[in-house]
Amino acid sequence: MKIFKTLERYMEKPDAEYIASGHRACQGCAEVLALRLAFKVLGKDTILAMATGCMEIISTPLPLTCWRLPWIHIAFENTAAVASGIESAIRILTQKGKLENKKINIVGIAGDGGTSDIGFQALSGALERGHRLIYICLDNEAYMNTGIQRSSSTPYGAFTTTSPPGKKSIGQSTWKKDMPKIAAAHNIPYVATACPSYPYDLFNKVKKAKEVNGPAYLHILSVCPTGWRIPSEMAIEYGRLAVRSGVFPLYEVENGVYRITFKPESLIPVKDYIKGQGRFRHLTDKEISEIQDRVNKDWERLTKLCEITKA
Amino acid sequence: MKKVGIEVSLAIAEAAKLARVEVVSAYPITPQTHIVEHLAELVADGELEAAYLNVESEHSALSACVGAAAAGARTFTSTSAQGLELMHEILFIASSLRLPIVMVLVNRALSAPLSIWGDHSDVMAARDCGWIMLFCENGQEAVDSVIMAYRIGEDRRVLLPVAVNIDGFTLSHVIEPVEFPDQELVDSFLPPYKPLFTLNPERPVTMGAYGMPEIYTEAKYAQEMAILNSKAVIKEVMEEFGKVFKRNYRVVETYNLENSELAFLALGSINENIKTAIDILKAKGTNVGLISLRLYRPFPSEELLEVLKNVKRLMVVERAMPQGATNSPLFNELSAFAFHNGLNIIMENYIAGLGGRDVDPQEFVNIALNPFKKDGKLNYKIIGVRE
Amino acid sequence: MAKPMEKYTWRDLNVGCVIDEPGSSLEYKTGDWRNLLPVTDYSKCTKCGLCWLFCPDNAMKPKDDGFFGPDLDYCKGCGICAQECKFAAIQMVEDKK
Numbered sequence: 001m002k003i004f005k006t007l008e009r010y011m012e013k014p015d016a017e018y019i020a021s022g023h024r025a026c027q028g029c030a031e032v033l034a035l036r037l038a039f040k041v042l043g044k045d046t047i048l049a050m051a052t053g054c055m056e057i058i059s060t061p062l063p064l065t066c067w068r069l070p071w072i073h074i075a076f077e078n079t080a081a082v083a084s085g086i087e088s089a090i091r092i093l094t095q096k097g098k099l100e101n102k103k104i105n106i107v108g109i110a111g112d113g114g115t116s117d118i119g120f121q122a123l124s125g126a127l128e129r130g131h132r133l134i135y136i137c138l139d140n141e142a143y144m145n146t147g148i149q150r151s152s153s154t155p156y157g158a159f160t161t162t163s164p165p166g167k168k169s170i171g172q173s174t175w176k177k178d179m180p181k182i183a184a185a186h187n188i189p190y191v192a193t194a195c196p197s198y199p200y201d202l203f204n205k206v207k208k209a210k211e212v213n214g215p216a217y218l219h220i221l222s223v224c225p226t227g228w229r230i231p232s233e234m235a236i237e238y239g240r241l242a243v244r245s246g247v248f249p250l251y252e253v254e255n256g257v258y259r260i261t262f263k264p265e266s267l268i269p270v271k272d273y274i275k276g277q278g279r280f281r282h283l284t285d286k287e288i289s290e291i292q293d294r295v296n297k298d299w300e301r302l303t304k305l306c307e308i309t310k311a
Numbered sequence: 312m313k314k315v316g317i318e319v320s321l322a323i324a325e326a327a328k329l330a331r332v333e334v335v336s337a338y339p340i341t342p343q344t345h346i347v348e349h350l351a352e353l354v355a356d357g358e359l360e361a362a363y364l365n366v367e368s369e370h371s372a373l374s375a376c377v378g379a380a381a382a383g384a385r386t387f388t389s390t391s392a393q394g395l396e397l398m399h400e401i402l403f404i405a406s407s408l409r410l411p412i413v414m415v416l417v418n419r420a421l422s423a424p425l426s427i428w429g430d431h432s433d434v435m436a437a438r439d440c441g442w443i444m445l446f447c448e449n450g451q452e453a454v455d456s457v458i459m460a461y462r463i464g465e466d467r468r469v470l471l472p473v474a475v476n477i478d479g480f481t482l483s484h485v486i487e488p489v490e491f492p493d494q495e496l497v498d499s500f501l502p503p504y505k506p507l508f509t510l511n512p513e514r515p516v517t518m519g520a521y522g523m524p525e526i527y528t529e530a531k532y533a534q535e536m537a538i539l540n541s542k543a544v545i546k547e548v549m550e551e552f553g554k555v556f557k558r559n560y561r562v563v564e565t566y567n568l569e570n571s572e573l574a575f576l577a578l579g580s581i582n583e584n585i586k587t588a589i590d591i592l593k594a595k596g597t598n599v600g601l602i603s604l605r606l607y608r609p610f611p612s613e614e615l616l617e618v619l620k621n622v623k624r625l626m627v628v629e630r631a632m633p634q635g636a637t638n639s640p641l642f643n644e645l646s647a648f649a650f651h652n653g654l655n656i657i658m659e660n661y662i663a664g665l666g667g668r669d670v671d672p673q674e675f676v677n678i679a680l681n682p683f684k685k686d687g688k689l690n691y692k693i694i695g696v697r698e
Numbered sequence: 699m700a701k702p703m704e705k706y707t708w709r710d711l712n713v714g715c716v717i718d719e720p721g722s723s724l725e726y727k728t729g730d731w732r733n734l735l736p737v738t739d740y741s742k743c744t745k746c747g748l749c750w751l752f753c754p755d756n757a758m759k760p761k762d763d764g765f766f767g768p769d770l771d772y773c774k775g776c777g778i779c780a781q782e783c784k785f786a787a788i789q790m791v792e793d794k795k
């Protein structure tokens with residue numbers, strides 16, 4: 001398989017699957033795909049701590065599990081703390097000679113709700129303490145597991161069941177919280193955004209996250225056909241549109257240096273990204289142009305950040 | 312072995328060191344602080360080889376302990392009042408995942424009004440979280456209980472977290488004579504933690520899966536069996552502790568109960584005051600006994616029945632409010648216990664020592680001599696309340 | 699092989715409900731969810747593997763001849779493979795199972 005050859009640059013075993021089939025994610029779920037791809041790079045020597053959310057609930061109805069890596073779920077808001085505990089335990093047990101001395105990736109995984117809302121404090125604590133762990137935020141832009149309620153990561157204007165558009169509301173009335181930059185403000189060695197629609201970019205970033213000495217934060221846009229109200233086959237395409245329109249730029253922050261990792265020659269109109277999505281169906285052209293302005297400004301700021309922080 | 316005078320909080324930290332804890336994760340709250348401060352010192356000085364996590368909340372403190380215990384480490388945490396409430400969600404998960412974390416719970420009143428002083432409103436709000444619960448009356452018991460707690464919790468027949476309760480200030484901050492066992496003796500009594508399952512890439516397991524209605528009941532029943540069956544192990548461990556360290560503990564302790572039909576029942580260090588009252592009463596010719604539950608969860612039913620054999624009148628003293636219930640928590644449980652066991656005992660419910668209020672032993676003398684009679688709205692008497 | 703949930707007694711569960719059979723979800727056949735079935739025209743296929751790469755269910759499997767084909771036990775019929783194939787080699791057709 002020629003693709004396996006290419007993938008060997010990023011991973012030892014391209015054909016290894018660490019999430020078994022038989023999981024119960026919806027058809028076309030790019031959140032579970034994001035994990036499938038990330039784990040290929042992380043490989044066997046990995047321990048996962050996962051927050052309550054879609055990926056937890058689709059994976060482990062007793063007595064079955066789809067995980068082929070050691071995995072623990074405790075609660076919704078504490079993944080970073082749980083991962084901290086695991087990392088500390090592995091470190092001290094290795095130091096005491098009770099565990100074989102080898103590198104194990106400790107990975108905390110939570111949704112956008114579990115990260116930017118209820119798990120925010122625990123995450124900040126873990127990043128500040130400098131544990132050697134990788135934190136992955138799977139951003140599908142709402143609380144999907146509980147039925148599409150808004151989170152602080154839901155984009156402006158989007159319909160969710162708790163931000164319904166109506167005579168007096170546009171839908172989500174706030175702008176998406178900028179989690180990756182908040183993570184970067186902790187001055188950790190590595191922060192990156194990624195999307196499974198750009199698998200090689202994602203592989204690269206997971207590989208870097210795995211290699212840095214200290215916390216790494218990966219923010220992965222994970223298209224959710226169910227919550228975004230798009231056809232299941234379009235999950236990859238919408239991730240691409242989000243990136244190409246500048247709505248979700250792919251970038252990394254390596255020791256404080258910002259770098260855009262995928263720069264489209266010119267950004268496509270935000271409207272091309274928004275128009276096919278049921279969650280934005282109610283938006284008027286005026287409202288969409290408001291979003292366009294915001295995206296332009298954010299993009300400009302990001303570009304400047306890249307210039308300013310360049311060594 | 313000789314006794315040293317030491318603040319009980321520091322003695323507890325030394326006990327954790329003797330137990331060779333590997334991960335300490337805690338968040339400061341009065342009156343627990345001296346324990347975690349001293350542990351930090353021990354780690355900083357290299358006297359204790361452990362990972363010390365300065366987490367950002369109690370919720371994270373216990374969460375990190377759960378993660379660490381799941382990865383195979385011996386873990387320690389400690390908290391009080393608001394901290395325990397912030398942990399509340401994770402208390403249930405720690406016990407359901409069957410992880411033998413040890414927590415020293417320095418009992419303190421719950422807000423509001425904010426009070427840093429001692430009572431049992433914190434532990435009573437968390438009494439049914441599936442943790443084994445021990446109560447201590449003095450510093451020596453606290454030290455010994457921490458060591459026993461690991462041995463109990465880590466026993467393959469148990470695998471449950473253990474909370475060691477000590478009263479805030481009245482126990483945590485006093486200097487007491489304590490005898491520290493030799494490290495070698497502790498090592499022989501408490502072997503390294505050998506978990507059944509750990510998070511290890513060589514043998515991947517899934518922990519914390521979810522249960523559908525078809526299986527949840529069985530999962531909870533299995534856990535209930537574990538805590539019920541733990542009592543035999545707890546007694547066994549206490550007995551062995553006595554053999555090794557020459558200090559004997561029982562799950563239900565008594566004082567002057569032999570010939571008395573009248574008895575107090577209480578938890579924790581307030582028993583020291585009750586004992587003083589009992590001595591005063593004895594000098595006056597009134598024989599009163601005391602029953603102290605060293606073990607509160609699992610509830611020591613058989614042992615309690617045994618000591619209640621001759622008791623006709625039981626005065627239950629509790630440091631927690633009913634909060635709208637018929638009576639205070641332990642009293643309600645004892646009422647049900649008495650009813651189900653067909654006990655014909657007059658039971659009286661006294662509430663005392665809330666938010667650190669001192670209770671003069673004379674108050675207990677008065678209670679013993681003047682039984683509480685329900686005279687209106689309340690089913691209990693609050694000692695010393697100004698109405 | 700895990701038995702059906704409703705057959706488990708409390709004694710059958712591991713301590714702490716730990717699951718020690720990694721990947722046992724294979725017993726749960728999500729192929730039942732499928733309405734549409736991916737059908738590959740191998741004359742158009744370049745063996746690029748994108749259909750394999752993008753399948754959220756690892757249901758597009760590499761075959762000995764270098765081509766890829768759906769594992770009908772697990773393919774949910776989402777259509778991603780067909781959508782992402784640059785050579786339009788995959789068609790989603792009604793699954794008359």
Ligand SMILES: Cc1ncc(C[n+]2csc(CCOP(=O)(O)OP(=O)(O)O)c2C)c(N)n1
Pocket residue numbers: 031052053054055076077110111112113114115138140141142143144145146151
């Ligand atoms: C303390 C607590 N509050 C609320 C919930 C209910 N809850 C479970 S998952 C979830 C939403 C998860 O959203 P997100 O983190 O974005 O993950 P997703 O399901 O979208 O992947 C909520 C609200 C909970 N389990 N625990």
Ligand code: SF4
Pocket residue numbers: 024025026027028029030031032054055058140144145223224225226227
């Ligand atoms: S709701 Fe969305 S994120 Fe959750 S499993 Fe379904 S598609 Fe995936």
Ligand code: SF4
Pocket residue numbers: 738742743744745746747748749750766782783784785786787788
């Ligand atoms: S994506 Fe298309 S061309 Fe590539 S391997 Fe699959 S079917 Fe063949």
Ligand code: SF4
Pocket residue numbers: 028736752753754755756757758768769772773774775776777778779780
């Ligand atoms: S239809 Fe979906 S589930 Fe089936 S093989 Fe294609 S991508 Fe995988």
Ligand SMILES: [Mg+2]
Pocket residue numbers: 111112113138139140141142143144
């Ligand atoms: Mg989400």
